[in-house]
Amino acid sequence: EVQLLESGGALVQPGGSLRLSCRASGFTFSKFLMSWVRQAPGRGLEWLSGIAPGGESASYADYVKGRFTNSRDNSKNTLYLQMNNLRVEDTAVYYCVLDLSGFRFDPWGQGTLVTVSS
C-alpha cells in the first residue's frame, strides 16, 4: 500500500523557519515526481512545489518561490520542504502528494499543520 507520512508541522513566529518531512513507502520513491500542496482555511488547495524523481530540478509557485525549498533523499524515501521567512498567510495544512502524471495527485499524505503566528 502506498503511504505518505508528513511530519514537522508546528507553531512558528512570522519570519521563522520550519522544515517538513514526508516519509514514503509502498512504491519506488526514486521513480516518481513528488509535490507539496497546502490547504488554508478559506483559501482552498494550492500547489506549492514539485520535484523531479532524481531531485535534479524543482519548480515552485510564485507565492513561495525564493522562500521554500523542495528536496528529497531517495536513499531514505523522504521528501522535504524547507520553509523560510514564514508569513501569517502561510498558515495551512501541508500535504505531500505523489504526482502520477503532471499535476495528478494520488495519494495524499495525512497532512501536517503549520501555524504562523506571534
Added chain:
Amino acid sequence: DIQMTQSPSSLSASVGDRVTITCRASHSIGDRLNWYQQKPGKSPRLLLYSASTLQGGVPSRFSGSGSGTDFTLSISSLQPEDFATYFCQQSVDFPGNFGPGTRVD
C-alpha cells in the same frame, strides 16, 4: 494562470439523489481535468482524471464529462459516504490550479 470556478459552492442532497457539480476553466484545458473528494478531517482523494476516467477503486456511480472549459462531476445515486467536498483541478498548465470546492451535505 488558468482560473477554475465551481458551482454551486454547496448543495443539499439526500441519499439516492443524483448530484451534478459544474467546473469551469478560464481558458480551454482540453480534457486535463481532475476531480478530488475530501471528507471532513481527511486528505483529498483523486476520483477522476482526464475529465472522465475513474481512478482505481472509485465506485462507478461517479462519472465525469466535458472538455475545453466546461466540466461536470455526477454522482448517480448519492450514498452516505459521498457527503464531502469536491474539488476540480486543471492539469494542463503550471501551477495546476484547483477550484474552490463544492460541499455536498
